Amino acid sequence: GEDVEQSLFLSVREGDSSVINCTYTDSSSTYLYWYKQEPGAGLQLLTYIFSNMDMKQDQRLTVLLNKKDKHLSLRIADTQTGDSAIYFCAENNAGNMLTFGGGTRLMVKP
Amino acid sequence: KAGVTQTPRYLIKTRGQQVTLSCSPISGHRSVSWYQQTPGQGLQFLFEYFSETQRNKGNFPGRFSGRQFSNSRSEMNVSTLELGDSALYLCASQRGGNPFEETQYFGPGTRLLVL
Numbered sequence: 001g002e003d004v005e006q007s008l009f010l011s012v013r014e015g016d017s018s019v020i021n022c023t024y025t026d027s028s029s030t031y032l033y034w035y036k037q038e039p040g041a042g043l044q045l046l047t048y049i050f051s052n053m054d055m056k057q058d059q060r061l062t063v064l065l066n067k068k069d070k071h072l073s074l075r076i077a078d079t080q081t082g083d084s085a086i087y088f089c090a091e092n093n094a095g096n097m098l099t100f101g102g103g104t105r106l107m108v109k110p
Numbered sequence: 111k112a113g114v115t116q117t118p119r120y121l122i123k124t125r126g127q128q129v130t131l132s133c134s135p136i137s138g139h140r141s142v143s144w145y146q147q148t149p150g151q152g153l154q155f156l157f158e159y160f161s162e163t164q165r166n167k168g169n170f171p172g173r174f175s176g177r178q179f180s181n182s183r184s185e186m187n188v189s190t191l192e193l194g195d196s197a198l199y200l201c202a203s204q205r206g207g208n209p210f211e212e213t214q215y216f217g218p219g220t221r222l223l224v225l
Contacts (some may be wrong), residue, residue, distance in 0.1 A: 018113040100153035
């Protein structure tokens, strides 16, 4: 079956860069996503990358995709305390069905 | 443009009862998907509706059901509630025209507690 894996926890200092990693298994996924979830809230779509791309940059966010290794990463530049949240990567397979990783809790220390 | 709305936001039920949750997608979106989020199992896909028809279904028992109305609003129902059904239920909307080329936008969720 499909498994999306993420590390559980990441701690960084304010102003540093954060890199959150994800590995996925379904090579047929066409889109890969990063979502952010703050306490008590739903999922906020941060960014996504189409599977034929290697990199996508959107302001402070950079997504890198290595299809050969099935590895996806999200880099947040100049991390702020407001970036503290849980970050989920997800792949789409079977159309609209998203398979999510377990989430990475990012803690930003002032 | 209004986002995805879900009602109610919080719900407390007892075992054996049934519950109905509602989701209104973004205007113009015709696909609605439902997900369950629990600490133990994470985020799991329940089902997806498009134009009033169930298009995809996850691996959940038949106690979990849903429907979609002609205005694209969707409801999900859980019958004979169990303690393990306590979760955050998230709804996501999508245009629906080409599921492989679109992104899903999530609502704030309904937090269900089963006692």
